[in-house]
Amino acid sequence: MALTRRQFIKRTAALTAASFCGVNLTIKNENRAHAFDADKWVRGSCRLCGVGCRVELGLKNGKPVALRGVKDSRTNLGYLCMKGMLFYKLIHHPDRLTRPLYRKRKDQPFKEISWDEALDIAAKVFADSVRKYGNNSVAYYGSGQALTEETYIFQKVMRAGLQTNNVEGNPRLCMASAVGGYLTSFGADEPIGGYADIEKCHCFFIIGSNTAEAHPVLFRRIMRRKLDNPDKVKVINADPRVSPTSRIADIHIQFKPGTDLALLNSMAYVIIEEGLVDKDFIKNYATFRKGKKKVEVSFDEYKRHLDAYSPEKAAKICGGNVTPEMIREVARLFAKSPATMSLWTMGINQRIRGVWANNLIHNLHILTGQLCKPGADSLSLTGQPNACGGVREGGGLCHILPAHRPVKIDKLRHQVEDLWGVPRGRIPPKPGYHTVAMFQAVNDGKIKAIWINCTSPVQSLPNADKYKKGLEREDCFVVVSDIFPTRTTQVANLVLPTAFHFEKTGVYGCTERRSQLTLKAVDPPGDAKPEVWIVREWALRLAKELNDPVIKKCVEPFMGKEEGFELPKAIWDEYTQKLTKGRDNDLRGATYEVLMKMPDGVQWPAPTEEFALKGGTVKKFVRGLDPLADEHAKDDLPFQFYGPAHKDKRLWVWIRPYKGPAEAPDSNYPYYLSTGRIIDHWHTASMTGRIPELMNANPYAWVEVNPKDANTLGIRPGDMVLIESRRGRNILPAKVVEGPMAGMVFVYWYDQHEDRMINRVTKDAFDPGSKEPEFKICAVRIKRLSGPKPIKPFLVNSV
């Protein structure tokens, strides 16, 4: 980047002034760092979304000056989005938290303390709570942005040390339904294929995902594929809102929010009715199931269940622009294309029946055999850089231990205890609180100490005000470890400053089972420390406080290791070499040494270094591509579905009936509300809000209102609008646009201003299977308050 936007404006200003007095200016570029001036480039992954773009951080005289894409990387092929290009500006940002901060009561101001004092306090509070109120009175709430090493060591100390499974993370809010879907349909979590399928795909079915803004670099690959083959490649976008993703779509199915299950069942109906089923694939690899007991049923019973979803019936349920003929056409395209790829994200996962919605997408792939072949896949996109690698694989949710081991299975739990060298019975057999239950337990006074790492639930939980009240309780001690002040540091007792990306070393695992290493390039500012160091030191103090040698045992293998590289490496080695051995996410080949050699990383399973050095497994379950498919082969068929959750080693087509949203509009709250992301911001904007180029582009959130509704309600562009649900309210400027369908409004959720934090309005009903909340749908009423008003962007800037 030769010139920043502000520099450009300055030059324009100077040149304009010069033209007034007839002077020629000599404008020099001295003392200005350019990307090409960097004297050192350090390789890592992007800090932001779940695509896993590979980047290189440019340093000049040890200071970060630029980021560039890695050309040889199979994720981004050298491309980056604006966020990925600019996050280096956060590395030494003046707003960074640099000292531990403490206050005994939440109505007091914070004071700076030393790390010794901070860790003593954290240990004493957690130990006291365990002694007085039991092991389940403490909790850890982590993040899909924490490094795998961090999530792993946190959960190890919580489970084997403090003997509680109250280990959760924000991926519960975004990926849990996808996990449930993969496990129940394919018998194993995470996608079969990956991004490499994009360039071989002939039909993209994008549902409940604004890929263009939420995963821009991946969208570029999809767009390229479409534009290079405009006739051969079809793009179907199914979404109640017209988004930038819809622009490349051949067909945009605009259905009423919450009717996705009817649409997907109807596509299956057409596939069967028109004989588009891949009979051999079904015969060889699939069975049909229904109900909680997972009873096997016949194909005929499945077919009968679909009778309720003929295109005529489904079109009526779906509303919007959906016609029976459109459903038929889409089903035909899906089934007949040489290779079909489905992509989805929060629109499907954040539903009261998110797991079912995932199942129904997988159903279509199983019925048509659109799996395991080049270009065909059922690919759930992740929203965070390490939701897959750290939280799903590393044991970061209350019901799973590292390497996809359910807590409640005795054999697997004991395996973990043995591998850790702690006594059997140390890890409780019962899963802990899932996210909504965890914060409800905080509300109820059952959790007395909670550690929130690298995430801001005060802004990101649905029905946010309800859970903020709990976190504000004086009898719940809140530790927050993060890099910037957030809405959540505002309710903390102890704020611990952590190292940012490239200020520490560790692995992120992206959407496509790919683990990638980011190396430390610079020291963290002030006293900020990597989480792995913080947890190790905290655990040692906990062991003393509780006089419990087993807690010390949890971190013993990591004692004395240097925190920038040796410590995370030792943790990664333990996790991969011991815990993933013999599991479906076998990462033994993906050692730091191998990861440092790879321009991108390694896709698991990768049991050996030799195999990992070739990139790992591009397609799971395919013999010849996946070493575990060969190892676990039960017959001579080319695909082997060896996933741990299905004893019959087959794919399951599910009977899942249509179920609407938890809260549909009614006469009091007549509109649907949905929420989402804008390209320049990420999550709660604690990072992107501090990058001027991104913040200035979208300084505040607004509400999108369909022109028809705007007309009915007398709302004009820019007017201030009140949005109210049964839970809370927002006041936002209106954008009148053919985005959301009539009867629906849409709000971005990044804004930290209390008038514009839309999660104060959203609903916390959750999927009974995945426990993932239905952020994407609730009922609201809207009203014009006034004409346009000046709005000032807002960031929480102090604790």
Added chain:
Amino acid sequence: MPIGGFVVTVVPGRKDEVKARLSSVKGCDVYEEEATPGNERQNDAQIVITLDTETSDAMEALVEDLKGIEGVITVDLAYLNVEDEVVR
């Protein structure tokens, strides 16, 4: 975060002195003229500067300050870019 381009008119003969003073003002960038061979001092009375301040009010105040510098006759705005101001 406004950015302004200004022409500062000075008492003839005092240009170098004023330039030196302006260079030390925070948020003020002074621009060098191109030296044309044979015409070393093409403009003896005017200086091009840009001001970059947190708020519009701060910019107005700064302009008033600059007007008070010994040797400055006027500080004239030629270009102004204003963006949303971030509240902290």
